[in-house]
Amino acid sequence: MAVGVALAAALIPVKFDSREEVFEIPNGTWARRMAGEKAEILPSEIHLALGVRNVLLLRNRDDVPQIFGPTLIMPGQSFRLPFDVASDYQFACTAHTSGQMTVVVHEAPTSPWPRLRWRAFKLWKSFSPR
Amino acid sequence: MNVSTLHRMLACLVFLLFLQPALAGEDAEFKSGVFDPPRMAPDFVLQGSHGAPVSMSQYRGKVVILEFGFTHCPGVCPVTLANLARVFEKLGPASAEVQVVFVTVDPDRDSLPRLKEFLSFFNPAFVGATGTAQQLEAVRQAYGVTATRAPSANKKLGYEVHHSSSIFLIDRAGKLRLQTPFGKPVDDIVHDLRLLLRP
Numbered sequence: 001m002a003v004g005v006a007l008a009a010a011l012i013p014v015k016f017d018s019r020e021e022v023f024e025i026p027n028g029t030w031a032r033r034m035a036g037e038k039a040e041i042l043p044s045e046i047h048l049a050l051g052v053r054n055v056l057l058l059r060n061r062d063d064v065p066q067i068f069g070p071t072l073i074m075p076g077q078s079f080r081l082p083f084d085v086a087s088d089y090q091f092a093c094t095a096h097t098s099g100q101m102t103v104v105v106h107e108a109p110t111s112p113w114p115r116l117r118w119r120a121f122k123l124w125k126s127f128s129p130r
Numbered sequence: 131m132n133v134s135t136l137h138r139m140l141a142c143l144v145f146l147l148f149l150q151p152a153l154a155g156e157d158a159e160f161k162s163g164v165f166d167p168p169r170m171a172p173d174f175v176l177q178g179s180h181g182a183p184v185s186m187s188q189y190r191g192k193v194v195i196l197e198f199g200f201t202h203c204p205g206v207c208p209v210t211l212a213n214l215a216r217v218f219e220k221l222g223p224a225s226a227e228v229q230v231v232f233v234t235v236d237p238d239r240d241s242l243p244r245l246k247e248f249l250s251f252f253n254p255a256f257v258g259a260t261g262t263a264q265q266l267e268a269v270r271q272a273y274g275v276t277a278t279r280a281p282s283a284n285k286k287l288g289y290e291v292h293h294s295s296s297i298f299l300i301d302r303a304g305k306l307r308l309q310t311p312f313g314k315p316v317d318d319i320v321h322d323l324r325l326l327l328r329p
Contacts, residue, residue, distance in 0.1 A: 065274075070296060071309050072274020074169055079309070081163035084318070089311065 009119045010112035020057040020080070021048055023068075030064045042069055044101055047125065048083055049118055051108035056081045069101050160325060161318035162299065162308040171196070171298070171306040172272035176233065176265060179246040179258030184231060186304060193228045193326045194300040198275045200236035201248040202287055206295045206312055211252040213316050214297075218253055220320045227302075227327055230256040235277035235293045237266055273298060273306075301326050 023042050048054050057080050060066050060073040070091035071079050083089070089103040109118035171186050171194070178184030186194065195214060199207035211232070218225040232249055234240035237260050240248075245258025260266070270277055277293040295312035299322060308322055 067274055070294075070311065071163065073165075076167075077169065078166050079163050080166065081309075081311070082159070082161065084161065085315075089313075091311070 006116060010116040012115075016053050019051075019053055019082075020055045021046065021053055022057045022059065024059040025062045025066050025068060025073075027061050027063060029062045030066070042101065046101070046103045047106065047121065048103060049106040049109055050083070050086055051110065054083045054105065056083070056103060158325065160308055160322050162310040162314065162322050163296075164308055165306060168301070168305040168307045171300040171304055172269070173304075174265070174269045174272070176259040176261040176269070177242060179242050179249060179260075181242075184257055184259045186231075186300065189229050189231075189300075190304050191302050193302060193323060194298075195228060195230045195323075196273070196298040196300060197230065197232050198235050198270065198273070198277065198293055199232060200234055200291050200293070201240050201244055202236065202290065204282075204284070204287075204290065206293075208252075210295070210297060210312060211249070211256070213319070214256070215252040216316045217319050217323065218255075220316065221323060224324070224327055225255075228323060231259055232256060233259045233266065233269060235266065235270070235275075235291045237261065237263055299323070299326060 023046075025041055029041065042058075046056065048056065056069070057078060058068045058071070058073060059078040060068060060075055063075050065072055065074050067073075068079070070081075073079050083103065083105045086105050086107045089105065091101045091103070106118060106121075107114055109115040173186045175183050175185045186196075197207075197210060197214075199210070201207075211230075214230055218228070218230075221228065230249075230253070232245070234245060240258070240260055242258070242260065245260060249256040249258050261269075269275075275294040277291050279289050280292050282288060282290040297310045298306060299308035299310060301307045307326065310319060310322070
């Protein structure tokens with residue numbers, strides 16, 4: 001059974017509806033933060049994969065400008081950042097206590113082993129807290 | 131309608147239906163981070179290393195590359211400026227339509243003559259900008275740029291400034307269109323500038 005699942009994970013192509021990994025600041029976030037609520041929207045580490053999920057899309061739905069990841073985004077504005085090279089990218093980010101955000105861009109999961117690794121990683125991330 | 135007119139109309143139709151979309155779609159996507167919708171680039175007036183005040187609005191009609199940095203920077207700033215010099219070489223005559231503005235994050239050490247000398251090493255057309263600490267802080271805030279002093283590992287330097295390393299690309303109409311993270315290949319920046327320079 002486990003071997004079958006692993007084989008399927010290695011052989012079935014990785015597909016997404018969109019290449020964009022979307023993070024959104026909902027309306028009222030600034031007010032919630034001002035009221036003392038902890039509103040973490042962006043994880044300090046984001047994982048993307050070339051070819052299938054290689055675009056970071058940040059949207060500000062709040063009514064005040066926000067430093068979101070590596071950039072200042074106006075209300076109603078979005079910032080779309082594509083990645084073409086597999087690497088670890090460090091960005092200064094005042095929204096995080098560490099002051100940094102990392103975008104890890106993985107190789108394209110187009111052959112069995114990278115596919116298996118990517119799927120195992122996404123599964124593991126889906127169970128681990130941000 | 132004669133036959134030659136009909137042929138011309140058919141040729142136009144084929145071009146519009148098949149060839150033009152293919153050409154237009156040819157790698158027309160920006161490689162940098164894209165703001166949507168773009169806002170007007172925040173304007174400022176600072177002292178320029180070319181001997182006159184420097185503002186964003188004075189460059190309407192050109193594409194502006196805005197960088198924040200300092201002349202004692204041991205890594206990021208010289209690499210970025212060297213890349214931009216290479217970008218200018220690759221653009222050729224079109225580089226006359228592009229202006230690099232380098233805003234210092236270290237006004238205590240970056241005098242106008244020092245900015246001029248430093249930038250001339252990369253390209254004499256690059257313009258440095260400085261002002262009071264308050265003026266520079268206001269400009270950084272408007273662009274979401276951070277800059278904090280930290281002790282330098284090199285005792286001779288005393289301190290360095292940790293700062294945002296992206297560059298900003300502003301179109302001919304003065305709109306802040308793109309933000310390019312540090313390390314983007316020269317060819318990607320050239321690609322994006324060519325898209326912004328299109329009429």
